[in-house]
Amino acid sequence: MKGGLRKSMTWLHTWSSLIVIWVLFAVFLTGTTAFFRAEITHWMTPEHHLSVKSDTPLVSATDYLQSVAPFAETWQISLPDSRSPVLGLNWQAEGEERQRRRGARAVIDPASGTAIDDARETAGGNFLFRFHYELYGISREAGRWIVGAASMLMFIAIISGIIMHRKIFADFFTFRPGKKTASWVDAHVVGSVLALPFHIMITFTGLFLLAGTLLFWQGGNERGGNERGGNQGGPQQERGAPERAPQERGAREGRTPDTAQEERGQRQRMTTAQEGDEPEQTRRRTRAEDNNREAVAIDLEDLYQQAQALMGQPVHDISIEKPMTADASITFRGSEKSSLSHFRGGTPEVTFNALGEVTEESTPEGAEGIVAKVYGVLRSLHEGHFADTLTRWLLFFSGVLGTVMVGSGALLWSQKRERQQAGQRGYELVSALNLAGIAGMFVALGAYFWANRIIPADTEGRSDLEIQAFLIAWLICLLYAVFLRKKHGWLIQLAVAGTLFAFLPVLDFVTSPAGLLDAIAAGDWVRISFDIVALLTAAGLWTAVYYLYKKARTPGRKNRPDKRRPSPRPQNKQETAS
Amino acid sequence: MAALSGRWPLTARILTAAVGGYALSTVITLLLLLVTGFEGREARMFTSMIFFIAYVTIVIVAFSIQSHKKTIGLIAAGNGVLWGAWYLAGGEL
Amino acid sequence: MTALALILIVLGFIHFAASTRVFYKLIFGRGRPTSKLRNWLHVVGYMYLAVALLPCLQAWNTQMAIVIWLGLLHVGAVVLTLLLTYWPEAVKRLWQFACAGRLGKPFLP
Numbered sequence: 068m069k070g071g072l073r074k075s076m077t078w079l080h081t082w083s084s085l086i087v088i089w090v091l092f093a094v095f096l097t098g099t100t101a102f103f104r105a106e107i108t109h110w111m112t113p114e115h116h117l118s119v120k121s122d123t124p125l126v127s128a129t130d131y132l133q134s135v136a137p138f139a140e141t142w143q144i145s146l147p148d149s150r151s152p153v154l155g156l157n158w159q160a161e162g163e164e165r166q167r168r169r170g171a172r173a174v175i176d177p178a179s180g181t182a183i184d185d186a187r188e189t190a191g192g193n194f195l196f197r198f199h200y201e202l203y204g205i206s207r208e209a210g211r212w213i214v215g216a217a218s219m220l221m222f223i224a225i226i227s228g229i230i231m232h233r234k235i236f237a238d239f240f241t242f243r244p245g246k247k248t249a250s251w252v253d254a255h256v257v258g259s260v261l262a263l264p265f266h267i268m269i270t271f272t273g274l275f276l277l278a279g280t281l282l283f284w285q286g287g288n289e290r291g292g293n294e295r296g297g298n299q300g301g302p303q304q305e306r307g308a309p310e311r312a313p314q315e316r317g318a319r320e321g322r323t324p325d326t327a328q329e330e331r332g333q334r335q336r337m338t339t340a341q342e343g344d345e346p347e348q349t350r351r352r353t354r355a356e357d358n359n360r361e362a363v364a365i366d367l368e369d370l371y372q373q374a375q376a377l378m379g380q381p382v383h384d385i386s387i388e389k390p391m392t393a394d395a396s397i398t399f400r401g402s403e404k405s406s407l408s409h410f411r412g413g414t415p416e417v418t419f420n421a422l423g424e425v426t427e428e429s430t431p432e433g434a435e436g437i438v439a440k441v442y443g444v445l446r447s448l449h450e451g452h453f454a455d456t457l458t459r460w461l462l463f464f465s466g467v468l469g470t471v472m473v474g475s476g477a478l479l480w481s482q483k484r485e486r487q488q489a490g491q492r493g494y495e496l497v498s499a500l501n502l503a504g505i506a507g508m509f510v511a512l513g514a515y516f517w518a519n520r521i522i523p524a525d526t527e528g529r530s531d532l533e534i535q536a537f538l539i540a541w542l543i544c545l546l547y548a549v550f551l552r553k554k555h556g557w558l559i560q561l562a563v564a565g566t567l568f569a570f571l572p573v574l575d576f577v578t579s580p581a582g583l584l585d586a587i588a589a590g591d592w593v594r595i596s597f598d599i600v601a602l603l604t605a606a607g608l609w610t611a612v613y614y615l616y617k618k619a620r621t622p623g624r625k626n627r628p629d630k631r632r633p634s635p636r637p638q639n640k641q642e643t644a645s
Numbered sequence: 646m647a648a649l650s651g652r653w654p655l656t657a658r659i660l661t662a663a664v665g666g667y668a669l670s671t672v673i674t675l676l677l678l679l680v681t682g683f684e685g686r687e688a689r690m691f692t693s694m695i696f697f698i699a700y701v702t703i704v705i706v707a708f709s710i711q712s713h714k715k716t717i718g719l720i721a722a723g724n725g726v727l728w729g730a731w732y733l734a735g736g737e738l
Numbered sequence: 739m740t741a742l743a744l745i746l747i748v749l750g751f752i753h754f755a756a757s758t759r760v761f762y763k764l765i766f767g768r769g770r771p772t773s774k775l776r777n778w779l780h781v782v783g784y785m786y787l788a789v790a791l792l793p794c795l796q797a798w799n800t801q802m803a804i805v806i807w808l809g810l811l812h813v814g815a816v817v818l819t820l821l822l823t824y825w826p827e828a829v830k831r832l833w834q835f836a837c838a839g840r841l842g843k844p845f846l847p
Binding site: 071076078079219227274275278282284436439441445 | 687689690692697701705708709
């Protein structure tokens with residue numbers, strides 16, 4: 068009976084994961100990169116690389132805002148942080164309709180205070196992020212169903228995997244390289260068991276983040292599913308980084324500082340011409356006149372220091388209502404969440420009035436009620452919104468282990484069946500998909516980053532072109548895998564991917580306006596870390612190529628990749644994290 | 646394992662686990678909502694979390710029972726009884 | 739703090755490794771772990787892991803500390819796996835000089 072249970076669990080484990088394993092691999096790989104999506108977007112916007120850290124970003128911000136929008140209704144300033152070194156500014160011109168979600172926007176260099184308005188159009192890390200839960204090129208709904216079903220099967224595979232492996236501790240730390248199947252088993256076990264809590268967490272939370280789609284009977288939309296279910300995935304506001312997701316494009320089109328200035332001009336003309344008789348406009352006019360008479364000087368820098376002291380943590384963003392007037396109110400928001408159970412918001416806030424008095428101070432408590440608490444904590448864990456640099460690396464590291472788990476699992480299947488089933492249709496199908504789904508995925512990812520730098524910055528619709536580069540590279544790998552995989556399929560694709568990744572840093576420093584030395588001098592660690600991770604990925608891929616090559620030369624053995632990517636990457640992660 | 650050999654029994658079991666499991670976890674979640682009395686946002690969060698735990702448990706159980714008939718019978722009976730209870734408790738079908 | 743926690747975690751995991759058949763040999767030479775030894779090593783190992791939570795609590799608030807601790811457990815386990823594979827002598831050294839598991843004389847072979 069016992070044997071029966073283990074057998075059936077093994078069966079369930081194998082097949083529930085196999086039928087979606089390539090989706091899972093893609094999801095895990097892109098999802099892992101999504102922990103760093105703001106950072107990736109930064110890397111992919113080389114125009115931002117020129118910006119330099121400044122001790123007084125606030126001065127640059129207010130100077131700029133004063134020059135372009137002195138009479139704005141609101142100013143919003145996102146200060147540079149560890150994820151993005153640029154200053155993000157938003158402002159809403161006076162009387163501008165509120166429904167426009169964001170008014171004019173500029174990204175400026177904190178040191179020089181000049182706008183960076185010719186940044187290239189790129190989906191950046193957001194593409195990878197969106198891809199990991201709704202894929203691409205199919206309807207949102209369909210994408211979510213596919214990813215949701217795959218996650219469910221993954222969840223089943225994890226649980227059945229635990230049951231079939233009773234003696235988890237027995238081969239906990241064992242890794243035997245260079246022993247064909249045994250190595251694969253080990254890689255799979257190490258990848259999965261050592262990060263089991265993470266895998267369970269990420270799969271489970273991934274499922275319930277997609278619950279709006281998967282639990283259609285819940286009546287998602289009418290009961291506010293829109294707020295959670297429909298919207299949950301929309302790119303949450305990137306801190307400091309410019310919103311460049313395709314759907315945002317329309318909103319910010321043509322709202323460069325110039326237009327804003329023009330608008331201001333118009334408004335002023337309007338006030339002098341004394342036109343308009345609606346009360347609303349009268350009010351506006353009066354205020355503008357007030358403004359003209361005297362701008363109230365507010366020592367923002369001082370308030371900033373006060374706010375920081377009050378909250379006991381760095382300020383992340385500042386919003387100012389009615390700036391430069393006597394009824395201004397200035398709200399500072401902290402950068403750290405007070406509790407994990409908020410998945411959004413949850414950061415402390417302090418509000419000052421124009422006289423510099425504290426009018427409001429809030430340190431949000433955790434969510435109310437046990438259900439909301441558990442939900443909030445789990446959700447924050449998946450999305451990593453709370454995460455500081457260290458935690459982000461830890462999550463990324465666990466994600467890498469997950470990717471290793473899925474990848475090694477896929478290869479294990481064909482490795483085990485190579486002898487008996489080679490040539491059979493099912494086996495060949497899996498082999499082809501393995502090749503395209505694993506090595507091809509790396510090629511595609513590399514191609515995506517390359518496309519970012521090769522496609523000229525002012526090309527029309529270039530962010531779509533980048534995505535097409537990703538898809539085309541993948542398609543080529545797939546075709547190659549289907550028709551030519553016997554001809555060193557793994558060797559060639561891994562080598563291509565390895566080459567792409569190995570030269571990414573070179574490409575970066577050649578095509579970015581700021582070279583390597585500038586980056587080090589400016590302390591742009593986000594970008595340097597990206598390049599280091601690219602190099603490590605390349606090292607991993609080339610190790611795999613090396614082993615394959617060695618094996619291919621050993622006569623009498625068919626080549627299977629000895630994918631040793633797991634070992635070099637984790638080592639590094641740990642170093643970088645500590 | 647004997648029960649999983651053969652195409653028809655296997656298909657039947659997969660369908661039972663997938664579809665029957667989905668229905669069963671739905672009704673379990675609905676009944677639990679009734680018992681706990683959660684509403685609105687809280688209910689939605691609760692459902693999202695409980696449903697998948699129920700589903701995965703049912704699928705695992707559905708595949709761990711040796712006898713083929715027993716599995717299908719159990720899931721069908723479970724569905725029948727619980728949906729019946731849900732109906733009696735005033736829920737919509 | 740992070741480094742300290744990580745070191746404690748790796749040391750803790752060494753106890754678990756020592757209690758498995760494969761790595762028992764590495765550390766004790768020949769033989770197999772008895773169940774008494776295994777229990778002892780597990781208790782000590784868990785204690786190390788628990789103690790590793792303290793530096794995390796020192797540096798972060800409770801919730802973050804737990805998340806970071808869990809993350810470090812993953813890293814520590816992988817680090818130890820790699821050490822055992824590619825540099826077993828280092829593990830042996832660590833066992834000799836930094837593991838409290840050695841103090842349970844009555845349980846050791």
